[in-house]
Amino acid sequence: MKVSIFLCVLILCSFGKAFGYPIQDAVVGLPNPELVTVYPDEVDKNLYYFLPTTVELVRDADGKPRLGVQYWGFTGADPGGLGAALTFSVRPAFDKIKLQQVADAIKAKNPNARWAAIPVICSRMNVILNSQFFPDNQTINNVQSTPLNNVPPAPLGPVVTIGTPPATPVAPASAPEITPAVATPAVPTSLCTKAGPRSNVAAQGGSVDSTQAFSIAINNIGARAFAIKSSSDMDVLGAEYTYVFRGIGTRLHAKITVRTKRVYEHFKARSSGNAWWGLVKTSWSADWQKLTNDGSIKVEFLQGGSTVSEDYMMEVFKSLVSAKIAGTGMFKPELQPAGISNPGAARMGWGFSGGGGWEKLDETNNFTFEIQKQALEEREFSVGLTFSAVCGKYPNNFADLTTVGNKCISKTKFEQLSKNVEQCVGKKLAVWKSRLDQGLITQTTWERESNLATTAPCYGT
Amino acid sequence: MKALRVGAIISFLCTLYLYPSSGTAAAYRVRDADNAIPFVLFRDSDQPNAFYFLPTTFSIAASQGSQRIGIQIYSDPKIKSQVTASVTLSIAAVATSTQLTAAATAVRQKFGTTEPKLGPLSRVSTRMSVFGDATPITPLATGRWMTSPLDSSQSITFTVSNVSRRELLRLLSADAGGFSILVELQAEGIIAGAASARILTVQLNELSGRRGFVTPGPDFEKFVDETIDRAVEGTPTDKSLLRDSYSSWIRQRLGPPSLHRLKDKLLYGWALSANTFKPEDSSLRVLIGFPHSELFGSVIELGNLCRSNATAILNVDDGSSGCDSLR
Numbered sequence: 001m002k003v004s005i006f007l008c009v010l011i012l013c014s015f016g017k018a019f020g021y022p023i024q025d026a027v028v029g030l031p032n033p034e035l036v037t038v039y040p041d042e043v044d045k046n047l048y049y050f051l052p053t054t055v056e057l058v059r060d061a062d063g064k065p066r067l068g069v070q071y072w073g074f075t076g077a078d079p080g081g082l083g084a085a086l087t088f089s090v091r092p093a094f095d096k097i098k099l100q101q102v103a104d105a106i107k108a109k110n111p112n113a114r115w116a117a118i119p120v121i122c123s124r125m126n127v128i129l130n131s132q133f134f135p136d137n138q139t140i141n142n143v144q145s146t147p148l149n150n151v152p153p154a155p156l157g158p159v160v161t162i163g164t165p166p167a168t169p170v171a172p173a174s175a176p177e178i179t180p181a182v183a184t185p186a187v188p189t190s191l192c193t194k195a196g197p198r199s200n201v202a203a204q205g206g207s208v209d210s211t212q213a214f215s216i217a218i219n220n221i222g223a224r225a226f227a228i229k230s231s232s233d234m235d236v237l238g239a240e241y242t243y244v245f246r247g248i249g250t251r252l253h254a255k256i257t258v259r260t261k262r263v264y265e266h267f268k269a270r271s272s273g274n275a276w277w278g279l280v281k282t283s284w285s286a287d288w289q290k291l292t293n294d295g296s297i298k299v300e301f302l303q304g305g306s307t308v309s310e311d312y313m314m315e316v317f318k319s320l321v322s323a324k325i326a327g328t329g330m331f332k333p334e335l336q337p338a339g340i341s342n343p344g345a346a347r348m349g350w351g352f353s354g355g356g357g358w359e360k361l362d363e364t365n366n367f368t369f370e371i372q373k374q375a376l377e378e379r380e381f382s383v384g385l386t387f388s389a390v391c392g393k394y395p396n397n398f399a400d401l402t403t404v405g406n407k408c409i410s411k412t413k414f415e416q417l418s419k420n421v422e423q424c425v426g427k428k429l430a431v432w433k434s435r436l437d438q439g440l441i442t443q444t445t446w447e448r449e450s451n452l453a454t455t456a457p458c459y460g461t
Numbered sequence: 462m463k464a465l466r467v468g469a470i471i472s473f474l475c476t477l478y479l480y481p482s483s484g485t486a487a488a489y490r491v492r493d494a495d496n497a498i499p500f501v502l503f504r505d506s507d508q509p510n511a512f513y514f515l516p517t518t519f520s521i522a523a524s525q526g527s528q529r530i531g532i533q534i535y536s537d538p539k540i541k542s543q544v545t546a547s548v549t550l551s552i553a554a555v556a557t558s559t560q561l562t563a564a565a566t567a568v569r570q571k572f573g574t575t576e577p578k579l580g581p582l583s584r585v586s587t588r589m590s591v592f593g594d595a596t597p598i599t600p601l602a603t604g605r606w607m608t609s610p611l612d613s614s615q616s617i618t619f620t621v622s623n624v625s626r627r628e629l630l631r632l633l634s635a636d637a638g639g640f641s642i643l644v645e646l647q648a649e650g651i652i653a654g655a656a657s658a659r660i661l662t663v664q665l666n667e668l669s670g671r672r673g674f675v676t677p678g679p680d681f682e683k684f685v686d687e688t689i690d691r692a693v694e695g696t697p698t699d700k701s702l703l704r705d706s707y708s709s710w711i712r713q714r715l716g717p718p719s720l721h722r723l724k725d726k727l728l729y730g731w732a733l734s735a736n737t738f739k740p741e742d743s744s745l746r747v748l749i750g751f752p753h754s755e756l757f758g759s760v761i762e763l764g765n766l767c768r769s770n771a772t773a774i775l776n777v778d779d780g781s782s783g784c785d786s787l788r
Contacts, residue, residue: 025488029511029578032565035556037581037610053613054524095612128616130533130547224777225533225547231775231782235531235549238616242607382607384616385522386529386551414780 022049022118024247024379028106036095036102039118042248046112050099051208052092055125055239055385058211065397066213067389071223072401073457074409074417080401081457083135084223088389090125090239091211117208120243121378125212128238128384133222208243220455225390227400229408232392240384249377255300256316258367262296288316315371424458488513488582488650490755492704494686496679497567499560501757503582503650510574513582514556514564515611517678519644519759522551522614529614532633532766532774534786537623544626544787546633549618552589552642552761554611556581581611584649590720591619592727594638598720606647617642630787633774634767638725642761645729649754658695658703658745660710662738665692670735676728677718677757685711693745710745714738717756729758 020043028038028048041047057065071084106113218226225236266287291297297316391398391408400406409417429450436446488503491512498514505511521528529551536544561579568577586608590600602619609615621629632639668688675684685708695703715731722728766774767784776786 025583026511027513027580027583029513029580031576031578033514033561033579033581035516035554035561035581035612037583037612051610051613053610055614098612128549128618130549130618130620132535132545132547132620221533221535221777224535224780225775228775228777228780230780231531231772233527233531233770233772234533234775235529235551235773236533238549238551238618240616379608381609381613382615383609383613384551385524385614386531386549386616386618388525388527388529388531390531409780411780418779 020044020047021376022245022247024249024377028102030102030105032105034098034102034105036098038102038106039247044114046110047114047116048106049116049118050094051118051381052241052243052383053095054093054383055090055241056093057387057389058089058091065389065394066211067394067397068399069218069223069226069389069391069397070399070401071218071227071409074223074227075400075403075406075413077457078402082220082223084218084226085215086218086222086226086237087213087215088237089211089213090241092208092241092243092383093385118243118245120208120245123210123241123243126240126242127214127216128240128386129216129222129236133218133225133236135217135219212239224409224414227391227398227409228411228414229392229395230411232390233388234390234392235386235388237389238384238386240382242380242382244378244380246376246378253370253372255368255370256319257298257300258316259296259298260367262294263291266291266296319369421458425453428453428458490650490705490708491572492682493567493571493679494682497571498564500556500564501648501678502564502568503648504572508578509572510576511578511580512568512572513580515582515585515646515648515757516554516556516560517646517757517759518555519552519642519761520555521761521763522553528770528773529616530763530766530770530773532770533777534629534774535777540623542625543623544629545623546621546629547618548591548621548640549616550642551614551616552644553614582648584608585611586647586649587615588645588647589615589617590643590645591617592641592643592720593621593632594635598722598727600643626787630767630784633784633787634765636765637762639766640763641727642763643720643727643729644759644761646757646759647754648757658693658707660738660743660745661692661694662740662742664688665738666735668692669733669737672733674721674723674728674730674732676730677755680730681712682708706745712755714742718758720758720760727760727762729760 020041022039023042024039026040028040037051037053039049039051041049057067059065066089068087069084072078072080073082103113103115288297292299395407398407400409432441432446432449432453435441436443441449488505491502491504493502500514500516503513503515505513521530523529531549533547534544535547536542565577565579568574568579586606588606589604591602592598593601601621602617604615604617607615621632624632665688668691672684672687675681685704688711689704689707693703693707695707715737718730720727720729721732771783774783775781779786
């Protein structure tokens with residue numbers, strides 16, 4: 001039996017050691033700071049976490065990017081018409097130089113310091129590519145996440161989500177929650193459980209060193225933007241990495257004093273006749289604002305402080321609801337209006353009826369309690385970067401499928417090609433315009449044929 | 462049974478060991494009266510030597526020696542006179558080593574902490590919007606609010622469709638008033654002060670009307686300094702608490718800052734008038750520790766891109782680089 005107790009203790013302790021969490025508000029600070037976000041671990045004081053802060057093209061051992069563009073129909077007639085295919089791989093990345101500087105500074109203070117990437121519990125990688133660069137029939141998901149102010153955003157440049165996100169879970173599947181001394185631990189609804197096209201984060205899993213490959217069909221304009229050998233510094237493609245991790249939220253220890261008479265007065269003023277007062281979550285926010293502003297509810301911060309108003313508000317709300325149900329605190333039976341007929345009170349335990357019993361309450365009859373809590377929180381971060389993934393920069397990653405052996409579309413050749421195409425399209429349009437002007441075709445036919453003339457391959461002079 | 466009880470107690474003690482009190486806390490804004498610190502500064506409410514800085518200047522991100530921006534220009538085959546420009550770019554916060562050293566020095570001097578710990582602020586949300594030079598000021602594109610580390614880069618892509626070549630050339634080559642990116646930052650903290658006071662709204666409105674405009678950050682702090690002596694009556698035990706409380710109160714009354722154009726320059730802040738504050742705004746009561754968020758803004762004027770980023774511009778109609786094809 002002793003052995004089993006020992007094993008139990010050993011397992012529990014070592015389990016906890018293995019699953020420490022980053023402290024989300026305790027960014028590691030330095031006497032000579034750098035703009036680098038590093039979180040300490042809650043349990044292991046020698047462990048520090050770093051975060052992905054950007055995205056990069058994956059490269060092979062020779063430094064060559066994992067990027068390939070095959071295009072056709074631009075340097076001659078091609079049975080496939082005009083188009084291109086773009087394939088590339090990206091991954092989350094860090095500013096290694098800055099991170100090393102911070103690591104050195106921390107090592108100087110703490111020789112036992114160790115480093116780990118933040119444990120990602122879910123993630124998503126999106127491509128950033130202008131909407132006019134890919135065919136109409138391609139699957140496109142615009143960024144539609146609701147902003148903080150709940151106002152739908154104006155259209156952002158479309159973001160293509162293709163392929164499946166990395167799926168290498170590195171975080172514990174069932175994370176132990178903190179057990180505070182007084183209050184209930186609160187882990188909010190996971191950011192990772194949302195599903196569908198409006199999901200903030202689409203897939204479980206992911207890690208900060210996973211690569212993600214994409215393959216995208218590109219249209220005429222997009223192909224030219226990538227393949228013409230000019231403007232080698234031009235960005236035309238990007239990626240956005242969104243990841244969620246779990247960490248220790250802010251510690252909150254506060255003393256709440258509810259000034260009973262004032263709170264009664266507040267709700268009495270809001271009530272009419274036999275209406276029941278307050279304690280409905282949806283309307284509590286406005287009441288909370290007023291009651292805390294005028295001092296009817298006083299919050300004293302003994303330690304820490306949450307940046308989320310609801311952390312206090314809902315604790316007080318829950319306490320008042322509990323007190324009302326249990327008939328404790330300010331809802332003790334002796335506080336009920338004595339001798340006053342109160343049908344509401346008979347049903348629910350308490351209510352206003354226009355009686356005067358509550359007037360007996362005075363300022364000294366307060367309801368005081370403490371909140372002490374610390375919870376696990378999830379945080380979602382998004383980082384992105386655009387790349388100069390064009391032929392002027394990486395000619396060896398491009399292939400002309402029409403003129404085999406050719407890499408980029410040279411400016412000279414493209415100029416000549418453009419002139420030919422323009423003349424060809426111009427002739428076609430002139431023919432159809434003439435027919436329209438003569439009344440031989442309808443406006444609808446003209447629009448259809450002119451659209452076809454400008455989009456279909458046209459090489460003749 | 463007894464062994465189980467002992468096991469349960471030890472497990473409980475073990476749990477306490479696993480999750481010791483960390484003392485992590487929220488941060489509150491600290492004042493920088495002489496603007497010696499080139500960032501907005503927050504101080505940890507539990508660890509007095511821990512400070513968090515918030516850079517409020519952003520620029521186009523750079524990597525591999527070049528700025529991360531690209532512009533592709535193309536025309537409608539049927540209306541050759543009109544062109545479309547597709548712009549793709551990335552941005553990042555600016556915090557130079559000179560600025561960071563200055564911040565560390567100023568914190569040591571101002572707060573008497575021999576070894577302050579400075580790190581970037583943790584709870585910050587950002588949103589990017591793109592503007593041309595049109596009036597009224599409406600965004601060409603607006604991103605979503607997102608949280609990200611302050612040391613991260615962010616990207617946006619947008620399109621300016623069917624404008625004349627001349628108009629596009631003007632937007633791309635204007636030294637001021639062309640394309641601008643607004644980066645809004647929402648920093649979450651707590652209120653540092655606790656005070657009650659009477660506000661003299663007549664005086665406050667008079668001072669507001671004279672000022673006309675105020676931007677978040679040092680300019681706002683100056684406005685608070687200008688008005689607190691003449692427009693606020695309070696008897697706090699600690700005057701700095703009254704100032705902090707007043708600062709929070711006035712922000713609440715002004716609401717979120719927004720973008721304005723003054724003398725061809727985009728400014729993010731609040732337009733003030735002699736009617737900004739209402740007579741009912743006659744008292745303030747602010748409590749220490751309450752959650753509090755502040756909005757800051759950084760306007761990146763892209764300037765003359767034809768000159769500064771010619772190799773990042775491509776006309777996909779003729780394969781030419783730069784803006785010559787628009788002239």
